[in-house]
Amino acid sequence: MHEVAPDLIGATLLVNGVGGVIVEVEAYHHTDPAAHSFRGPTLRNQVMFGPPGYTYVYRSYGIHWCINFVCEKAGSASAVLIRALEPTHGIAAMRRRRKLHDERSLCSGPGKVTQALGITHAHNALALDAPPMALYARASKPEIAAGVRVGITKAIELPWRYGLKGSRFLSKPF
DNA sequence: TAGGCGATGGTCT
DNA sequence: GACCATCGCCTAC
Numbered sequence: 001m002h003e004v005a006p007d008l009i010g011a012t013l014l015v016n017g018v019g020g021v022i023v024e025v026e027a028y029h030h031t032d033p034a035a036h037s038f039r040g041p042t043l044r045n046q047v048m049f050g051p052p053g054y055t056y057v058y059r060s061y062g063i064h065w066c067i068n069f070v071c072e073k074a075g076s077a078s079a080v081l082i083r084a085l086e087p088t089h090g091i092a093a094m095r096r097r098r099k100l101h102d103e104r105s106l107c108s109g110p111g112k113v114t115q116a117l118g119i120t121h122a123h124n125a126l127a128l129d130a131p132p133m134a135l136y137a138r139a140s141k142p143e144i145a146a147g148v149r150v151g152i153t154k155a156i157e158l159p160w161r162y163g164l165k166g167s168r169f170l171s172k173p174f
Numbered sequence: 175t176a177g178g179c180g181a182t183g184g185t186c187t
Numbered sequence: 188g189a190c191c192a193t194c195g196c197c198t199a200c
Contacts, residue, residue, distance in 0.1 A: 026192070034192070036185095044185065053183035061193050068192090081192060111193050152192055171193095 004071040005147075006162045010138035013082065016131075017119040018090030020107060021138075022082060023164040024171060026149045027083060028068070029078030033154040035170070037077035038162045047125040048077045055133065057114070057124040059099030067119050069135075083110045083161075084170040094116075109171040145174040 005027040013019045028035035036058065048070050056068040056079050062072045068079035085107035087094055090128045092118035094106045107113045114120070128135045143165035148156060150171065163170050 028192075036192080039186085042185075046177065058192085059182095059184060061181085061191060064191065064193050083192090109193070114195095149192070153190090 002174070004069075005160070006144045008069070008080060008082075009144055009162055009164050010140075010142040012088065012134075012136040012138070013085065013117075014089055014136075015119060015123070016090075017134075018093050019134075020085040020088040020119055020169075021085050021164075022064055022084075023167040023169050024082075024084035025055040025070055025162050026081040027078070027160040028081065029072075029076060032158070032160075033147065034152040034156075034158075035077075035079070037079070041077075047081050049153075050125075053128050055123055055126045055128065057119060057121055060111060065119055065121070066110040067112035067114055067123070081110060082113055084108050084163075084169055085113055085116075086164075086166075086167060086173045087116070108169055112171075117171070147174045 005025050008022050008025050011022050013022055030037040037048045040106040041049045047054055052071045054070045056070055060066045068081050070079050072078045087106045098106055098116050106116050126133050145163045146159050148159055148163045149161045
């Protein structure tokens with residue numbers, strides 16, 4: 001997982017042709033008290049205990065949706081939270097959904113990403129390589145920044161947040 | 175420009 | 188009944 005997470009930085013994520021380049025992610029797995037999978041499988045998180053390459057979508061604070069990629073081998077219950085994108089595809093559609101003109105704020109946070117891409121619980125447990133999802137590997141290796149994760153109350157010291165160094169589209173600087 | 179806080183609902187204890 | 192991997196508005200400086 002700690003190889004997958006930084007490798008996702010620079011990859012392109014599209015949902016129905018709308019999306020952009022991933023510039024910020026966080027890693028979680030089942031030995032990590034901050035992870036949803038820490039207490040074992042439940043109705044909500046069961047997709048994380050399945051095979052890699054699938055989406056895990058959950059509701060955050062009763063208001064927002066957040067999207068994760070399940071990774072590593074089946075049963076390890078690790079996932080990578082997509083926190084920010086650099087918008088490149090379907091910017092007009094994202095602006096419409098976000099009711100926003102500032103391109104920099106379109107996808108600079110996990111709740112914003114799902115709103116801009118139109119992701120809801122209907123997108124839970126979907127394969128990343130089949131419509132409406134699409135994930136494209138980056139062309140070259142970018143400079144990666146690492147830091148502590150954002151917005152959690154447990155295991156806050158683990159430096160499992162990864163980002164594209166110097167990007168203008170991060171949820172917050174490293 | 176930075177920090178406080180209310181909204182809001184699924185999930186787990 | 189409490190917790191929470193957030194956002195955006197409001198205020199104070």
